[in-house]
Amino acid sequence: MQLTAYIGLLFALLVSIFTAGAAAWAAWKDREDLKPLVEYGNIATALGVVFSSLILLMALAARNYSFLYVYEQVDNTLSFVYTLTAFWGGREGSLLFWELVIALGGVVYLYSPSYKALGGRTKLYFWAVFMTVQAYFLLLLTGWSNPFITLSPAPADGRGLNPLLRNPGMIFHPPLLFMGFAGYTIPAACAVAASIAGEEKSWVKLTRNWNILAWVFLTAGIVLGGWWSYMELGWGGYWAWDPVENASLIPWFAGTAFMHTAVIEQRRGALQRSNVFLMCLTFLLCIFSTYLTRSGVIESLHTFGESPVSLPLVLGMAAWLGLALVGTFMGEQHVKRSLSDFMSRQGMLVASAWFFLALGFVVTLGTMWPVVSKLWSTESVGLGPDFYNRVCLPFLSLLVLVFAFCPWLGWRGGIRNTRGMVIALAVFLGSGGSFALMGVTQPVALLGASSAIAACCTIAMLFFFYPGMRTSLLSWGQYGIHLGVAFLALGIAFSGPYKTEREVLLAEGETVQLEEYVLKFTEARQDATPEFRARLTGTLEVSRDGEILGVLHPEKRIYRNFPRQQFAEVSVIPSLGDEIYATVLGIDEGGKVSFKISVNPLVNWIWIGGTFMCVFGFLLLRRHREVLEPNDR
Numbered sequence: 021m022q023l024t025a026y027i028g029l030l031f032a033l034l035v036s037i038f039t040a041g042a043a044a045w046a047a048w049k050d051r052e053d054l055k056p057l058v059e060y061g062n063i064a065t066a067l068g069v070v071f072s073s074l075i076l077l078m079a080l081a082a083r084n085y086s087f088l089y090v091y092e093q094v095d096n097t098l099s100f101v102y103t104l105t106a107f108w109g110g111r112e113g114s115l116l117f118w119e120l121v122i123a124l125g126g127v128v129y130l131y132s133p134s135y136k137a138l139g140g141r142t143k144l145y146f147w148a149v150f151m152t153v154q155a156y157f158l159l160l161l162t163g164w165s166n167p168f169i170t171l172s173p174a175p176a177d178g179r180g181l182n183p184l185l186r187n188p189g190m191i192f193h194p195p196l197l198f199m200g201f202a203g204y205t206i207p208a209a210c211a212v213a214a215s216i217a218g219e220e221k222s223w224v225k226l227t228r229n230w231n232i233l234a235w236v237f238l239t240a241g242i243v244l245g246g247w248w249s250y251m252e253l254g255w256g257g258y259w260a261w262d263p264v265e266n267a268s269l270i271p272w273f274a275g276t277a278f279m280h281t282a283v284i285e286q287r288r289g290a291l292q293r294s295n296v297f298l299m300c301l302t303f304l305l306c307i308f309s310t311y312l313t314r315s316g317v318i319e320s321l322h323t324f325g326e327s328p329v330s331l332p333l334v335l336g337m338a339a340w341l342g343l344a345l346v347g348t349f350m351g352e353q354h355v356k357r358s359l360s361d362f363m364s365r366q367g368m369l370v371a372s373a374w375f376f377l378a379l380g381f382v383v384t385l386g387t388m389w390p391v392v393s394k395l396w397s398t399e400s401v402g403l404g405p406d407f408y409n410r411v412c413l414p415f416l417s418l419l420v421l422v423f424a425f426c427p428w429l430g431w432r433g434g435i436r437n438t439r440g441m442v443i444a445l446a447v448f449l450g451s452g453g454s455f456a457l458m459g460v461t462q463p464v465a466l467l468g469a470s471s472a473i474a475a476c477c478t479i480a481m482l483f484f485f486y487p488g489m490r491t492s493l494l495s496w497g498q499y500g501i502h503l504g505v506a507f508l509a510l511g512i513a514f515s516g517p518y519k520t521e522r523e524v525l526l527a528e529g530e531t532v533q534l535e536e537y538v539l540k541f542t543e544a545r546q547d548a549t550p551e552f553r554a555r556l557t558g559t560l561e562v563s564r565d566g567e568i569l570g571v572l573h574p575e576k577r578i579y580r581n582f583p584r585q586q587f588a589e590v591s592v593i594p595s596l597g598d599e600i601y602a603t604v605l606g607i608d609e610g611g612k613v614s615f616k617i618s619v620n621p622l623v624n625w626i627w628i629g630g631t632f633m634c635v636f637g638f639l640l641l642r643r644h645r646e647v648l649e650p651n652d653r
Contacts, residue, residue, distance in 0.1 A: 028075070032066075033158035040152040042057060044148040066124060077104065077107055105191050109185050109194070112161070121203075123154060139219050144217075163332075192241075210227045212344065234275065236638060242268050252589075257519075269383060271303075303340065311330065372426075416509055417513075420505060421471040421474070428440045448471065448473070500639065503632055520619045551580065557573055572591040576588060
């Protein structure tokens with residue numbers, strides 16, 4: 021079966037190389053009659069990838085340990101759901117899943133109205149770029165990251181999935197990230213193709229829905245990743261600025277910057293070259309994200325470790341950068357329009373894009389600092405969370421402040437609604453004063469929280485002052501996302517700086533007080549299961565003012581196939597205010613159990629905000645006829 025699956029990938033690789041070459045030649049020679057051949061090549065490539073993927077999925081379901089990949093990701097005690105989702109749990113399988121989404125996306129795009137609206141030469145250039153990208157991924161899969169290596173003789177049991185991945189987050193977080201990464205392939209290829217071919221129709225409009233879907237999936241993947249870290253890794257937080265976490269965030273910054281500059285091109289026809297470059301940069305950073313997690317260049321808790329794909333990934337990034345520069349600077353620019361003043365909605369959109377790019381640069385620099393520091397030091401020096409928090413949180417707070425005041429500016433300058441601007445300013449100053457009186461004294465937290473409240477107030481006033489917005493899905497989508505960012509900023513402003521945490525050692529019946537909460541250790545239970553070599557569960561009863569709020573059951577686990585590592589399973593009492601969070605650290609010879617407990621204020625507003633960003637993002641999707649202006653049809 022391994023050979024059959026490998027031949028499927030090899031077939032897809034050869035077809036994709038032939039198709040890319042044929043498309044490039046046909047575009048160069050202006051042979052549009054070859055377009056059907058190229059389109060069939062795309063379908064044939066997808067069939068090869070689907071065929072091989074199904075074989076891997078069947079091998080996982082059957083726990084066929086003659087596949088090395090199955091042996092490394094599955095064992096006999098693993099539940100069936102995690103057995104199937106192990107498809108994207110390992111290095112090779114996740115790369116195959118990414119390529120699978122790209123291939124299927126290409127087939128869907130082939131039959132979409134936006135593809136049919138493209139000019140003939142643009143279509144050929146698109147396939148030349150798109151199939152080259154597919155050939156690149158297939159080359160990695162058939163060479164340096166082959167998921168179909170045979171293990172002989174086949175063992176009776178597998179090594180098993182990393183216990184950190186045995187969480188519901190594993191089911192959704194990785195595929196959403198890869199769907200986001202893969203989703204950017206079509207807009208990026210279309211941007212380069214349209215630019216080189218001199219396409220008269222706006223590729224930004226034609227790929228609008230693809231860009232939005234990619235952004236929504238990537239956002240959902242990042243938010244779920246933060247929740248997963250909070251609930252599974254026992255870090256006591258949702259974002260540790262770990263290199264792998266940063267790797268998914270860096271392309272998100274570029275993609276979000278593009279979403280803002282794309283609005284200007286759609287309405288004013290400006291920033292055409294900037295948008296080509298930003299879209300290409302977003303896709304480039306998706307590959308860079310893969311490089312960070314698979315090259316071993318950065319040490320992290322949950323990278324895939326060092327692998328031979330690092331050099332091919334560097335070469336792939338260099339090749340794409342060259343193609344992006346060609347598409348950006350050598351392509352034809354149909355409309356040349358200047359921007360309005362800085363103090364206008366256009367100016368604020370550009371400023372927001374620069375904010376996102378600056379954040380992306382800071383996070384990239386911080387993540388790569390261990391490599392950069394080797395230029396003058398024999399030992400690599402990493403940057404801790406304090407660096408990121410000091411630099412990134414002020415940027416985020418200022419960005420949310422822009423949300424509060426930008427909607428009151430005119431599109432070309434001036435203030436379009438003085439009443440709204442004054443009320444937003446009053447709410448910003450009033451909420452800042454109120455928070456200060458409540459004891460919120462840290463400047464960045466104060467600025468972030470006040471900006472978030474002012475932004476929420478602005479969004480509510482917009483729907484009150486302008487009734488037409490209440491029936492506009494576009495308005496609900498745009499401002500629903502901004503509302504989500506404001507909630508997220510509110511959660512970050514309080515949950516990090518004002519978190520209270522303690523480590524305690526308790527005997528049964530003893531209590532400890534944290535803030536106004538009393539935690540009583542009532543029971544410790546130790547057991548073993550077919551999956552766990554040992555498991556310790558501590559029970560904490562939580563009360564406030566004599567009223568019982570709930571019971572915590574944090575666990576410490578040792579898995580049978582990972583006997584040298586201990587894994588924490590946290591327990592929380594959720595709340596929109598203070599969330600009580602506990603992990604078990606261990607048990608001593610006298611039966612006392614040590615816990616790490618914390619009170620995390622407003623932390624759930626981060627997940628609520630993230631959910632708003634994803635759900636309202638779908639409202640931005642529009643039908644093809646609605647996207648195009650009458651003169652574009």
